[in-house]
Amino acid sequence: MEWRDHGILLTRRRHGEGAAIIDVFTEEHGRHAGIVHGGASRKKAPVLQPGAQLDLLWRARLEGHLGSYQAEPLRSRAAAALSGRMALAGLNVVTALLGFCLPERAPYPDLYKQSEQLLDLLGQDELWPLAYLNWEMALLREMGFGLDLSACAVSGRNEDLAYISPKTGRAVSRQEAGQWVNRLLPLPPVLRGLGEAPDHEVAEGLRTTGYFLSERLAPSLGNHPLPEARARFIDIFSRRLQSR
DSSP, rough: EEEEEEEEEEEEETTTEEEEEEEEEEETTTTEEEETTTTTSSTTTTTTTTTTTEEEEEOSSSSOOOOOOEEEEEEEEEEEEEEHHHHHHHHHHHHHHHHHHHHOOOOHHHHHHHHHHHHHHTTTTTTTHHHHHHHHHHHHHTOOOEEEEEEEEOOOOOOOOOEEOOOTTTEEEHHGGGGGGGGGGEOOOGGTTSOOOOOHHHHHHHHHHHHIIIIIIITTTTTTOHHHHHHHHHHHHHHHHHOO
């Protein structure tokens, strides 16, 4: 059997003498691994870099087999990723989280499109942090841990929403927070798509999404810690924030 699709290369590892096993996030077939014969060669290895956009033809005798890929480059993101520390850290965190979160062979077409659009912003450091925060929100939503920020979980009203319940992921107004205020997570306007999204609000939003990634999503996947690539990206972004 066979299929054709396009996808984002997440990882590559050597296999045998000259082949490589690649893990790719495809639009129609989800995260899907396969062997590329000659994938470790001098000709193919530079093309098979994380973040690369590939045209893929997958073949296997049976659907459950690992199968083999014919992979042709559509777009390389290597130059953009090497343009600066934030760009490289951004590429690494996106590919790492996708590999960490996505089940094998389950399609997530909306998340795929958002991931493609995000990676196309590599090197645009002023736009990247906000775009990345929105992507983390989408990742949580697609994995079943989306935040409900439309109205206060207590009153049902949508005025002065300032916090998020760590248990439910729902918004809480300043008035209704009461004695629980120190146990709630911050809800900066940027998480609701409001305001000008300054860096300090983006950083606050990333602390909130980070909580749900580490304390809700990760335990559901076997209680493994989040990839270190996320902490490295947050560190680089935090340094930029401190320097301003």
